Amino acid sequence: MEFKDYYQTLGVEPTAGEAEIKSAYRRLARKYHPDVSKEADAEDRFKAVNEAYEALRDPEKRAAYDQLRARGYRPGQEYQPQDFGGRPGQGFDFEEVFGSTGGGAGFSDFFENLFGQRARGGGPGFGGQAPRGETRARLSVPLRAVYEGSTIRVTVNGRQLDVRVPKGIRPGQAIRLAGQGSGGGNLLLEVEYAADPQFEVDGSNVIHVLQVTPWQAALGATVSVPTLGGSVELKVPAGSEAGRKLRLRGRGLPGAQPGDQIVELEITAPRPETDAQRKAYEKLAKAFASQA
Template sequence: MEFKDYYATLGVEPSAGDAEIKTAYRRLARKYHPDVSKEAGAEDKFKGINEAYEALRDPQKRAAYDQLRAQGYRPGEEFNVPPNYAGGGGYDFEEVFGGGAGGGAGFSDFFESLFARQRGAGPRGPGAGFSSGGHAPNRDTRAKLSVPLEAAYNGDSLRITVNGRQLDVRVPKGIRPGQVIRLGGQGTGGGNLLLEVEYAAHPQFEVDGRNILYTLQVTPWQAALGTSISVPTLGGAVELKIPADSDAGRKLRLRGRGLPGNPEGDQIIELEIIAPSPADDVQKQAYRDLAKAFGETV
């Protein structure tokens, strides 16, 4: 398999902070999202961006990856996980990888070979997605399950890989991070497999409790005059009315468009005002007219 440079994928330096990595991920994920981009190969780029962010957003994963990268591997170079590799020394982690939208699907053999293991686990073959962490009979096995927000919203089923086996897991509607899905008899020696849920990174949304947070970019004239804009939600696109005289940072609420629960969450839209770059002389003149009409100060 080929070594992957996750920093290059996101277009950031290895010294980049968490905020810079997150910003780069959101910008690229929006650009190459299959529902938006018409570029050739956009879906593969989108998967690669999600994988890179999944590796770098978690401090333990990033530390383990950095340790290997420091050995001088280059992108595309043939790579095999060292036999004594255990997640970068102090790295102690195990995870089940499932399919689905929003970044949990399609991780490469390189990613899974690095991270689908725990301390002391032996070498893993291509496609392995889980390390059970012991051989004692009838013991409960614990793992983390990265759940796409769409799956938590809809109550979808995910197909996961466990020690080379594929299992279908039903995700309860509105499940929260830290809650556990129990698969009886699927752990070590016939014990239970306990899947602790975490939300997968999403290119458009963030989560605050049961509320979904979304940043909507609008033009100055849309904010000043008001308009209606189609915005994405976990349940599909809806029309949002932008009131006239809206300022940057204004927050609008779509009730009931967050994660299911009692009570159910809302979707909170924060407005970000952007000024498009003029593409021709007509648009440049329009900006000059605006400057003349409004003056040089805000």
């Protein structure tokens, strides 16, 4: 199978820190989101960016990937796990299960080979055969499935299973599937949230970074904002500055006390593409020359 350079996909150096990787992911995910981008290969690029971030955001996965990359593999080169007696990620002591809501949203064969099968060997942790015949695994769940309480299809050891995700389930909580584990035992899926290009999670709240133009921030505007439950209209107060946080109550994760959505403003200036737009920027520069 073909080796993938996840650092190259995100446009960062292998020495990049967590914050730089997250920033690159958010920028590229917004750029190639199928609902926004008009580029012909946007969906494929979007999937590639998601896969790269999923591999690099977790320290254990990143360490396993770096171990393989250090062997000199480069993009397009054939990767043969058996050359090294197995996957470089064999230090994992859990089975990783990745779900999708359909539409071919899975990861590549390279990713699944590196991270997606049961690790061999012992050691403590969440994995392998647990007492009383329970098989344990981690399930990466999309935020929208958590918000809606929907069914997702997952692949476990080559079998496809439909898993009902309880509305508002939290990371670390588990879903038990009777009789779906090894030897007919139960399968216990520990939930973690999948990376989302539009939202970050802070407890029961979700955070969305909203790009607004300088004039929208200065003069005020009503703009469309994505939420887990669909787009809503948000009023941006006049005189807003970059970093200002606006709250959409009850638009976070559901629960006994539903969370809110925090909208953080990011001011971006569109690139001038016509003479009229460039002249408009020149007039703006002159008008605010005294404040420069």
